[in-house]
Amino acid sequence: MKLTMILTLCLMGVFLMAVGASAEQISPDYKDDFAWVSKPDKPDKPVDVFYVYPTIYMDKEPSNMDISRKDLRSNAEGLLVAQAGVYSPYANLFAPFYRQQTAASQSMEPNNGGRDAFADPIFRVGYSDVERAFDHYVEHLNQGRPFILAGHSQGSMVIVELMRRRMADPKLQKRLVAAYIIGYTVKKSDLREYPQMRLAEGETDTGIIITYNTQGPDAEGSPVLLTDAVAVNPLNWKTDATPASRKENAGAVFFNDSTGEVVETIPDFCGAYVDTDTGALIATDIRSPEKVDLVNMGRWPKEVYHRFDYAFFYENLKANVKKRIDSYLSIDR
Secondary structure, eight states: OHHHHHHHHHHHHHHHHHHHHHHSOOOOOTTSGGGEEEOOSSOOSSOEEEEEOOOOOOOSSSSBOOTTOHHHHHHHHHHHHHTGGGTTTTSEEEEEOOOOBOGGGSOOSGGGGGOOGGGOHHHHHHHHHHHHHHHHIIIIIOTTOOEEEEEETHHHHHHHHHHHHTTTOHHHHHHEEEEEEESSOOBHHHHHHOTTOOBOOSSSOOSEEEEEOEEOTTOOOOSSSOTTBOOOOTTTOOSSSOOBOGGGOOOEEEEETTTTEEEEEETTOOEEEEOTTTOOEEEESOOOOSSOOSSOOTTSOTTBOGGGTTGGGHHHHHHHHHHHHHHHHHSOO
16 A cells, blocks of 8 residues: 555656646757748848747746747747738748747836836846847858848847847948837937947938837827837838828738738828827827727727737838838948
8 A cells, every 4th residue: 555655656756747847948949940930941032031029928827938839839920921021022031939928927017117127037038039049040040141130019129139239249230231129119228328229310221220119199108118218200210200191101901910811901091200208109190990999909008009010000111121121232331
């Protein structure tokens, strides 16, 4: 009887150890194709884009995304169309899977409650993955081509940190076409402290940052719009309060982000201007979609159009990517 009990307890211990080991997330190996959402075998374009997807993981536990989960891998693939589709017609698309921070542990307080979201150890896990992916990309995959950095939301947080930590290298700066840091704040202090972080001044300058957070005129309390924010208007490429009309909007494209399926396209969708006091991009004169709800924004405050930062200005972003690439390639370096 005692021997049976001992054997049972031993077997239970082995089982629990196995469960613990299987639950423990393994750091992605970027030499392995499994660690990439997109990695072309034979890049056929003169420019690359290194894209980091936004928050798609919502569970309370574990704190960081398991990149082996099929549903999350599928969601990331959907965003290759819904967001990275503005880049991929003109650039070879490289996009790593990473153990991103769950939305359940992200603050939804205005201005992130005044805390430094970059210092959160849960965020640092995902960031460290992407930094390793970027280093692997630069050393083994890029082959000296010019490149775009791009992201949204948590993905843009990662790009901000990459700009701070990796883009001080003059050789990399020379190859940067642009960084599209959409849906998270770039601060005036970033521009002061990191010379490699320069705000766009027009629609064709290169080696620069495009950044904005979309809101309505009555929005309040965005957790991604931080104090000291700057913005570039994707309709007229101004950083001041110069308004752009709805006629300057080449078209909104709304997607099912999880599948990449187009839900609705709307030309002349909205105008926009930069609120120079808050750094928000204010969408104006918005046409009402038939199939997309702009009122019930889920966990986002009223008129904080974070979910649609790409969708509202999709065709303008897509056209601008081509212009900046053409501008970059036209210069003899």
